[in-house]
Amino acid sequence: MFKSNKKIVQSERAAEDRNVWEFRKVVENYRQRVYQTAYGIVQNAEDAKDITQEVFLKVFEKMDTFEGKSSLSTWIYRITVNTCIDMLRKRKGMSVSLDEGIDYDRRMEGNSVQISRIDSPFEAAYQGEIRKKIREAFLKLSPEHRSTLVLREIEGLSYQEISDTMACSLGTVMSRLHYARKKMQKMLTPLWKEAR
Amino acid sequence: MRRCRKTQKEMERYLDGELLPEKVRVFEAHLRACPKCRKELETKREQRRLRIHGLIPEEVPLTTEDIIAAVCGDVPARQPRGEVIPLATPPGWWEKFRSFAFRPAPAIAFALCIVALGLSLFLPFGILKNGEPGIVIENIQSSSSVVIFQSEHADTTLIWIVPNGEDQEAT
Numbered sequence: 001m002f003k004s005n006k007k008i009v010q011s012e013r014a015a016e017d018r019n020v021w022e023f024r025k026v027v028e029n030y031r032q033r034v035y036q037t038a039y040g041i042v043q044n045a046e047d048a049k050d051i052t053q054e055v056f057l058k059v060f061e062k063m064d065t066f067e068g069k070s071s072l073s074t075w076i077y078r079i080t081v082n083t084c085i086d087m088l089r090k091r092k093g094m095s096v097s098l099d100e101g102i103d104y105d106r107r108m109e110g111n112s113v114q115i116s117r118i119d120s121p122f123e124a125a126y127q128g129e130i131r132k133k134i135r136e137a138f139l140k141l142s143p144e145h146r147s148t149l150v151l152r153e154i155e156g157l158s159y160q161e162i163s164d165t166m167a168c169s170l171g172t173v174m175s176r177l178h179y180a181r182k183k184m185q186k187m188l189t190p191l192w193k194e195a196r
Numbered sequence: 197m198r199r200c201r202k203t204q205k206e207m208e209r210y211l212d213g214e215l216l217p218e219k220v221r222v223f224e225a226h227l228r229a230c231p232k233c234r235k236e237l238e239t240k241r242e243q244r245r246l247r248i249h250g251l252i253p254e255e256v257p258l259t260t261e262d263i264i265a266a267v268c269g270d271v272p273a274r275q276p277r278g279e280v281i282p283l284a285t286p287p288g289w290w291e292k293f294r295s296f297a298f299r300p301a302p303a304i305a306f307a308l309c310i311v312a313l314g315l316s317l318f319l320p321f322g323i324l325k326n327g328e329p330g331i332v333i334e335n336i337q338s339s340s341s342v343v344i345f346q347s348e349h350a351d352t353t354l355i356w357i358v359p360n361g362e363d364q365e366a367t
Binding site for chain 1: 239244247248249251256257258264266267
């Protein structure tokens with residue numbers, strides 16, 4: 001009786017160690033992508049940090065129930081996007097601070113990158129005003145539009161992968177992308193003209 | 197002109213890499229021939245780069261170890277901010293006594309003490325019962341008899357209350 005109990009404990013411990021080991025590999029592979037996606041959607045470092053931890057906690061808890069119907073990356077992106085959307089919905093109505101962006105811009109100004117003349121639009125992105133305006137325009141989009149744009153443009157997912165991640169049709173993905181880009185283009189038109 | 201409109205419409209899909217291969221061939225053939233569309237595509241590409249640059253984080257502040265510790269380790273995933281309240285208050289004197297007294301060894305020792313005390317009280321009476329006669333000093337008659345009884349050799353006095361009707365037997 002005692003021996004069998006000991007065996008059970010040993011096998012449970014081995015399973016636990018194996019889980020942690022597998023989980024470590026998942027974290028190593030997806031840490032950056034999860035944080036980047038979360039930051040891209042919520043545009044706040046602290047929230048992105050909380051979301052990243054929450055996502056990996058969910059991944060760890062549900063790792064045994066993952067059936068492999070979709071790819072692991074799609075599954076993790078789905079958890080990330082859903083966690084971000086939940087957080088944004090909870091905070092609906094609350095004003096979004098752009099201070100973080102301003103801090104970032106100040107840091108950039110403090111660095112050796114002192115641009116007296118805008119040589120190219122890419123360099124212009126370092127200028128605080130431009131970054132701030134891009135963020136302002138982006139934060140006016142709905143959580144779903146933000147998520148679709150981030151998955152496509154920052155994470156480089158295909159339309160099909162976005163469709164699987166967000167559990168919507170290909171048509172919806174294309175429509176959301178078109179709308180998000182059009183709206184941002186409209187808001188940023190004066191900025192593009194300045195940058196030229 | 198019509199081809200230009202169509203090309204511009206397909207630009208985002210082309211940049212997304214989602215244009216069908218046969219359409220890509222036509223699209224690129226048009227670009228080679230049309231400087232206006234070529235410039236437009238370059239502008240869109242630049243805008244996209246700016247947009248991405250404006251939205252991505254500077255760095256990832258969480259290491260793998262941070263996440264592992266938060267999820268699997270002793271550190272809770274969401275550590276409460278502010279003062280940490282201990283889960284249990286330190287035990288008081290009663291808890292300490294209870295945890296000590298209700299262990300087997302002290303309980304047996306306590307029981308032995310009670311038995312020894314009882315024996316020390318009733319031992320002289322036991323000697324009397326073994327044939328050594330005592331002397332009745334005083335017999336008070338009432339609803340029940342009170343007998344003050346002292347043994348000859350022992351320095352022990354017993355007060356014995358005997359109900360009526362049992363006098364003879366008690367004497």
